Amino acid sequence: MKKLLRWLRPFALFLLTASPLFAHAQSNPAFMMLGPAKAMYYKPDAGPAPRIAFLIVHRTGNYLQHPGCTELPRRGFAALCMNTRYDNNELLVDWDRIALDVKAGVEFLRRQPGIERVLFLAHSGGGPTLSFYQAVAENGLAFCQDPRKIVPCRADLAGLPRADGIAFVDAHPGVPVILLRSLNGSLRSETPRDFDPALDPYAPANGYSATGSSKYSPDFQARYFAAQSRRMNRLIDQALARMAAIRAGSGPYPDNDLFAIPHGGNPGAGPGGASQLHSLDTDISLRRTKTPRKLLKNDGTISEQVVVSVAPPELITKDSTNAFDTGTKLLTLRSFLSTQAVRSTNSLDGIDHCSTNNDTVCAVKSISVPVMFAGMGGYLFIRDSEEEFENAASRDKDLVFIEGATHGFTPCANCGVPAANFSNSVKNLFDYVAAWTRQRF
Numbered sequence: 001m002k003k004l005l006r007w008l009r010p011f012a013l014f015l016l017t018a019s020p021l022f023a024h025a026q027s028n029p030a031f032m033m034l035g036p037a038k039a040m041y042y043k044p045d046a047g048p049a050p051r052i053a054f055l056i057v058h059r060t061g062n063y064l065q066h067p068g069c070t071e072l073p074r075r076g077f078a079a080l081c082m083n084t085r086y087d088n089n090e091l092l093v094d095w096d097r098i099a100l101d102v103k104a105g106v107e108f109l110r111r112q113p114g115i116e117r118v119l120f121l122a123h124s125g126g127g128p129t130l131s132f133y134q135a136v137a138e139n140g141l142a143f144c145q146d147p148r149k150i151v152p153c154r155a156d157l158a159g160l161p162r163a164d165g166i167a168f169v170d171a172h173p174g175v176p177v178i179l180l181r182s183l184n185g186s187l188r189s190e191t192p193r194d195f196d197p198a199l200d201p202y203a204p205a206n207g208y209s210a211t212g213s214s215k216y217s218p219d220f221q222a223r224y225f226a227a228q229s230r231r232m233n234r235l236i237d238q239a240l241a242r243m244a245a246i247r248a249g250s251g252p253y254p255d256n257d258l259f260a261i262p263h264g265g266n267p268g269a270g271p272g273g274a275s276q277l278h279s280l281d282t283d284i285s286l287r288r289t290k291t292p293r294k295l296l297k298n299d300g301t302i303s304e305q306v307v308v309s310v311a312p313p314e315l316i317t318k319d320s321t322n323a324f325d326t327g328t329k330l331l332t333l334r335s336f337l338s339t340q341a342v343r344s345t346n347s348l349d350g351i352d353h354c355s356t357n358n359d360t361v362c363a364v365k366s367i368s369v370p371v372m373f374a375g376m377g378g379y380l381f382i383r384d385s386e387e388e389f390e391n392a393a394s395r396d397k398d399l400v401f402i403e404g405a406t407h408g409f410t411p412c413a414n415c416g417v418p419a420a421n422f423s424n425s426v427k428n429l430f431d432y433v434a435a436w437t438r439q440r441f
Contacts, residue, residue, distance in 0.1 A: 029069070029081075034108055036085035037101035040064045041108075044073045051116045052441055053078035053109045055163070057102060059125045059175065059339070060086050060093060067409060068121045068169075071430040077437070078115065080105050084129075091330060095132075095338035095358055096144065096153040099160065102133045106161045117441045120166040121433070122360075124407065127171020127388070130163075131363035137162040139366050144357050150236065151338040153357060164441060165370040167433050170407055173384045174359035176232075176342030177351060179329070182265030182274030184321060185227035185347075190235070192262040193322070199227050201275050202318045213282040213313045221284065224277060225346040235261065236341045243333050259336045261329035263321055275321050278380060279314045286348070286383045287311075293386060294400040295377065296432060298424050307375070307401045309382045310415040360384075361391050370396035372436050374429060376405040378412030378422065398436060402429050 029042040043050060054077055056068050062083055063069075069081040084101045086093045109118045122130040135143045136153065137160035144153030172178055186199035201224060202208050207216040216224070239259055245251040265274025278284040287309040295303050320326040331340060343355040353362040364371065371394045375385030382401070389399040404412050404422025409429050411422035 031064075032108075034082070034104035035101065037104060038064065038083040038087070039105060039108070040069065040081045042069045042073045042079045042081065044076055044078075047076055049114045050076060050078040051114055052119060052437060053080060053112065053115045053117070054119050054121045054167075055080045055082065055102070055105045055109060055130075056121045056123065057082040057084060057105065057126055057129060058123070059084065059098060059129050060088060060090050061125060062087055063123075063126070066123065067426065068123065068430070071426065072121070072434075075430060075434040077434070078109075078112070079121075080109055091332060091335060093335045093339045095151070096157055098129055099133045099136060099153075099157050102130065103160050106163065110161065117164045119437065119441070120163045122166055122168045122171045124170060124172055125175065127168055127360040128174040128358045128363065130166060131168075131171075131360045131367065132357055133160060134163055134166060134369070135363040135366040136160055138368060143363075143366050146354065148352070148354050149357055150240075150341050150343070150355055151357065163369065165437070166367070166372075167436065168360070168371065168373045168385070168388060169409070169429065169433070170374065170376040170379060170381050170385070170405075171360055171388065172381055173361050173388065174342065174353070174356065176340050176356045176358055177347075177353075177361075177384075178274075179261075179264065179340045180228055180232045180342055180344060180347045180351070181276045181278075183228050183231050183261070183347075184263035184275040185224045185231055187231060187263050190238075190262065196227075199224055201277060201280065208280070208318075209313075210315065210318065212315075214277075214280040215283070216277060216281050221277060221348070222346070225348045225350075228347040229344040229350065232341070232347075233343060236337070236343065239333050239337050239341065243337065246333070256332045256334050259331045259333050261331070261336075262324075263327055264329040265321060265327065275317060276380070280317065282309075282311075282313055287380065288382055289386045289401075290383070291386075295403055296400050296428050297403045298422055298428070300424070300428060300431075302400070307377060307382055309377060309380060310404060310412060310417075311378050311380060311406075312414055312416070360388050364388055364392040364394075366393065368394055370394060370440050372398040372400070372433070374432065375399075375401045376407055376409065376425075377401050377403045378405050378415050378425075379407040381407075396440065400432060402432075405429060 278286040405425035411419040413419040
């Protein structure tokens with residue numbers, strides 16, 4: 001995962017003259033507290049008063065200046081950009097509490113004069129955050145208290161007000177899936193550097209390259225994906241046992257405890273902190289769609305083709321995943337079990353998505369409002385975006401990929417061609433979101 005501050009670096013402003021509906025972006029957004037959550041409310045400076053508002057939020061990231069906060073008002077929409085009570089604090093996340101912060105944001109937007117529709121823009125970790133919220137809002141506690149859940153939700157999530165639609169933009173499949181695929185599967189125990197050489201993803205004998213794309217054989221991939229699942233299941237069992245001891249009064253603390261995961265990847269420390277095979281080997285199937293899909297090209301035309309990520313391999317993961325600062329997840333039992341744990345048989349396509357409440361693929365199966373999915377062609381969530389689309393139960397659903405866009409929507413500068421080849425990536429994405437929205441709402 002790319003470091004959040006890199007996602008939110010300044011974006012180029014585009015002069016939009018194609019339609020009189022476009023308005024000027026808000027130059028003076030209003031800051032507010034919504035309970036324990038922070039928010040900035042953006043509206044167009046000029047033009048018709050907005051009747052549609054988007055809510056944008058992440059699990060822990062700072063989204064108060066997310067690019068959607070300016071790009072959407074430039075197209076005539078309002079935008080509420082939020083930080084949850086856990087901004088920059090992965091350690092203490094208690095997953096279902098975040099839905100209460102989203103609830104406060106939806107209720108705020110519903111009270112605003114002239115706002116007729118409330119939509120979600122679900123970017124990155126906003127994907128599982130907002131799809132979980134909507135699934136509970138549409139289906140009630142039956143969704144989040146399903147017996148399959150490792151940690152069921154609490155009863156105070158009853159009666160959440162719904163959103164009217166969701167635009168998923170490079171939404172990842174869920175924090176647990178990201179962690180599962182980031183675990184170094186060669187670790188034989190939870191002792192640092194206790195690696196099985198036959199499963200070492202950084203061994204040249206297994207296909208690793210320090211200078212370009214690694215080439216892992218189908219046999220190694222299958223064994224590694226299964227090993228990642230075994231390790232995650234082992235971590236879950238250990239955490240559940242420790243939490244049971246706490247509840248029984250025999251734990252070191254009466255409420256919670258630390259839970260460290262060595263060689264688990266630490267995306268918050270920057271890129272390269274994870275052992276995801278598809279970040280190392282550019283031929284792995286997660287980097288391409290299974291069937292031809294819409295690719296929105298830089299010149300604004302759309303082609304139908306198998307979409308393949310143009311993102312280069314990450315070459316720094318060997319050192320970073322072995323380090324403490326960039327390779328170790330520091331969590332608590334509660335934050336791990338509620339937010340980071342998922343059952344599986346293999347990390348590629350054997351994931352029990354509905355064993356966790358933090359999973360976009362599971363949640364979209366229980367959502368009925370119109371949804372769209374936009375994957376970024378210069379990043380790693382290509383197959384994930386397609387799988388989210390495939391599983392979406394909504395009758396009105398759409399899928400498109402943005403040529404050469406990074407996870408933060410900007411033109412990819414190291415994807416083998418000049419960044420100028422993808423110069424319209426931000427404009428094309430938000431023009432598409434705006435058109436999709438106006439056609440339905």
